[in-house]
Amino acid sequence: MYSLAGIILALSFLIVSALAFHTWKRRSKEKNFKRNGGVLLKYHRVRIFTEVELAKATNNYDVSNKLGEGSFGSVYRGRIAGNTVFAVKKPKDMHKSLIKGDFQHEHEIVVQINHKNVVKLHGICLETRIPLLVYEYISNGTLFQHIHQNASTILKSWKNRLRIATEVALVLDYMHSCVEPAIIHGDIKSMNILLDQNYSVKVSNFGTSVPISPVRSHVLANEIQGTGYINPEYLTTSMITIKSDVHSFGVVLVELLTGKKLTSFITKARESINIIHYFISSVKDKTFSNVINFEDASEDVMERIEMVAVIAVKCLDQSGARRPAMREVAEQLTRINCELNSSTVDGNNEGTEGEVLEENPYSHATSITSEMSQHGTTGSLF
CATH class of the missing domain: 3.30.200.20 (Phosphorylase Kinase; domain 1)
Incomplete structure (x- = not known):
């Protein structure tokens, strides 16, 4: 014991x-x-x-x-x-x-x-x-899931696809033009774009983002560890700039327009072509209908989808200097959305969820445009 x-x-x-x-x-x-x-x-x-x-x-x-x-x-x-x-x-x-x-x-x-x-x-x-x-907490998952994994009702509406693209563009424009110093996101991709309870965009994952300034307009790639939909110039310069975000956004546009993954290949004349390259060539050759499903789209909607496709091709230019600024992209997409939402031609093509979203067609995007001119360099979290 x-x-x-x-x-x-x-x-x-x-x-x-x-x-x-x-x-x-x-x-x-x-x-x-x-x-x-x-x-x-x-x-x-x-x-x-x-x-x-x-x-x-x-x-x-x-x-x-x-x-x-x-x-x-x-x-x-x-x-x-x-x-x-x-x-x-x-x-x-x-x-x-x-x-x-x-x-x-x-x-x-x-x-x-x-x-x-x-x-x-x-x-x-x-x-x-x-x-x-x-x-x-963002309740409706990632844009990647809605495009590639779910039978997403929300993306059956072309209006919603273009609205989502515009909201992402407005965020990037804000980061590039309205924050001081400007910020490169560095990892724009559909997996980092979330959708909230109203299916509005919430851009996430800023672990690879970096501030830039007029005296430091580019960043060495080893300073950014994210994957991203990186621009081709990275392979030769190892540099990332705000135009890298533009290229990544162009890739997201291709995903939204085609519904295809980046790893997808199209077989043409016994040759497999990467979906990005195929998309670019189809837009330039005016064979756009080969890569886009225009089912249930009116002529008015088709016309505006083609406008967005042209914007995507410009964003995907091999040369960063030739790519448009996000301010220009956001303005063009905002205008296309306003025109599309003012039209009643596509009204019967909206699903139930789409109808809820379109009650006040594009007020949130236009309000963002006005807000951008009012923002200071920094803001409160709440």
Whole structure:
């Protein structure tokens, strides 16, 4: 039998160990909080979450709450008091120093952006070695899923496809022209374009975004780790500019117009041609109908789809200098949408969801245009 003294000694050891661990954990969190800029951030309009709050909200990051995963880590759905749902971006443990820099960088970029078609940052947890970013929860998935994986009702409407394209263009124009310094997104692709409960665009994933200035109009590719739909100049110059975003946007336009993945090939004259190259040649050769399904589209709609296709080809130009600026692209797409929505010819082609969206046809896009002239260089998160 154990002696009473031995039992007391063992219990004392356990208590001391528990207290020591608790003290170490608390000091570690305090150290991480200071190292991650908490002293300054707590005075900003950014909600500071605790590690315990987020673990509880995500059921300790249960797999059932996982929304997605990338090279940086995973995104989890969380729920806090008041039944508010949000998304927690949790980094992987590997390459901690690199990932930590990416997460801090992403936070610095996001706080500069105040646009209703950009995913909002609700808060941040600074108690972990690598900060956890807490974003608004976007309920209707990615544009990639709607184009390639789901039988998406929303994309049966050409009006909605062109509206979505215009909203993305307006975000990029805002980043390139209305934020000081201007920002290159660096990873525009359909997987980083989310759709909210109203099927409006929410551009996400700013981990590869970088600010630029007149004296630094390009960025070395090794400074940007994202994949993106990278422009051809990268292969020869290793540089990324705002015109890289224009090229990536052109690729998204091709996806929206054709419904094809970038890995798709078209067989023609016993030769397999990449969908991008085939799209460009079909527009230039005026054989556009070979690559676009115009089912249920009126002549009026077809005419405007072809206008958008021409814009896509310009965005995909091999030379960045010849590509249009996003301001020009956004203006052209806005005009096409306004013309399309003022027409009643396509009215009978809208699905149920499309009818809900088109109640006030294009007021949100035109309001963005007016807002851009009113924005300051930075804005509040809320």
